[in-house]
Amino acid sequence: MTSTPTHLNKTRIAPTPSGFLHVGNILSFAITAALARKHGAKILLRIDDLDRARVTPEYLTDIFDTLQFLEIPWDEGPRDADDFEVNFSQLQRMHLYNDALEQLAAGGFVFACTCSRRELNEVGLCACFDKHIPLNTPEASWRLLTNCTVLEVKDYNGATIKAQLPAEMENFIVRKKDGFPAYQLTSVIDDLFYGIDLIVRGDDLWPSTLAQIELAVVLGKPTFNNTVFYHHPLLLEAPGKKLSKSAGSTSVRYLRQEGRSVAEVFELISDLLALSGRAINWQQLAGLILS
Template sequence: MTTTRFAPSPTGYLHVGNLRTALFNYMIARKAGGTFILRIDDTDPERSKPEYVDAIQEDLSWLGITWDRIEFQSKRLDRYAEAADALRAAGRFYEAFETPTELDLKRKKQLNMGKPPVYDRAALALSEDEKAALRAERGQGVWRFKLDHERIAWTDGILGDLSIDAASVSDPVLIRGDGQVLYTIASVVDDTEMGVTHVVRGSDHVTNTATQIQIMAALGHGHPEFAHHSLLTGPQGEALSKRLGTLALRDLRADGIEPMALLSLMARLGSSQPVELVDSLDALIEGFDLSSFGSAPTKFDRDDLLPLTARFLHGVPFAEMADEIAALGVPADLAETFWEVARANITTRSDLPGWWHLFRDGGAPKVAEEDRDFVADAFARLPEPPYGPDTWSSWTAEVKAASGRKGKGLFMPLRRAVTGLDRGPEMADVMRLLQKKPTL
């Protein structure tokens, strides 16, 4: 069975970069009728917060991304300890004691010599007495996985055939000196024990994937199918990492971005398929094709979400908006008309109250000085509401006959005087919804 996972760390709010990974893994599982696991990477007790766990679930639920089960890495520490023991027994795990400063000096020396700045494995030469002395002086060391210095090759679901020379990579630290289990080994254990068959993540994980393939082999396991999607940039190609805090899903939700607008963009961005609004998550899943994605950095522009949101709202039927419109105080007999008029003129739901305020209380008149007498006379000819579907045509016909004005010289000053706007809904529709006679 196809099994995928999304493994966020509960150290902050989900952003669009996280969503891309979650969505790809979710759609692969759902398209194959498989299992999608939400795995909370909470092995860092200081930075992991319960409120972020709740926020992760809230954001995914808002988007309609459901999981078949949720796992917490903090509850699986015994499994990681067993894997560490197995690596020690196999001679693939060793303790190292260098300080960050010492490691930095080593890297600089290697770079000056024209060598790759990888860990030199000096710890392997330490005797037991030397290790004991270092523990007494510095505390527990870190535990590194000893890589086999050979090429690690796999066929990537997006990038194609890849290989990395393990000799060009430092032996990865899997357990810190304070005992904290790091992502690299925790993910290996979880992916193998949970039967994960496909892993899609960002291209910044390619080297990490190579080391994890070796760790899996050292523990006697094969590896899932890996795919690495491109990283997002800003609209001008600038690094997006510094802006991700402003692109949190909770903020997009608060700004009125519709779930299907966001999903439609993220499901196609960076692929050979055109971005277009899709009306359901099921339809997105049906059309999803991982092989259509490329390796080039992918430009993300938050402003692209607004027209997609507007387009989505234009197609929402009244029945789905009835409660929201009733909450604005729109009379029941006008509610459906109000939605039919307003939905073509909004970008997000937050625009709706402004339109009802205009229809209920009237707009702030925008009248040029040379039009003031003309508008005053026109308003004097307008009866009191309620107005019907023919009010605008009959009123403007009377004003035209009295003033001699026609075309834009007739209609634009009246639109601006009634609504305070240069453009908007058809004025025949506006008049039907006006609750008060316009005045200057």
């Protein structure tokens, strides 16, 4: 028999300022807020800004504008873009990421990769491990040397799901060619740093969940194994095609410019999910999904 957890301390909303927030993001945020309020957990606003080539001030400001417009709450983290830049940017936690990377290198858990995107598309898998490329090679990424261990995921509904890392995540990147830590590593380190024990994300990020659990095991961070995960269905633009940040017509910014109200935004999400009712705020949307 399974049951939902009773003791949860903190969850997070973790947008990336590389595009305008869209209704798919809002779905995830609404579920996060509702589960936090249900369990008396705090909500952290954690903005992932290390994709420096794509991050813009306009996208950063949009995060705060959208959350405030839709009245989605958070308890910890930056209150506005200026506060974020000064006090919460991931750039301020680079020493934590670099410490983790150094630990992986010292333990022999990573190898250098010089494959181009085209080479990976043509061949499918990186074969750089056998080349013994020095880790300090310019323009080389670092890949985690993954194995076939069975990983355990604590599901929100009380089950412990056992699974192996999917093929597409084999030897995933932990340090990019530009020298910056990759998403999988920064996400684990940030969630540990902030004490996150509930992570809400879309079904499409199931491979990332498994990758992050494996990385935490390698880093010797057993606390991360106690994290509870809630994976929700995705909003689709068309059958089988998930929403993307390039889908401008589904961005909240676009909808606001078209004169849509808060209620109309949530009604649109309800319709895209084909829910039994039509929500007019985040509380009602989450209620229809979680009931």
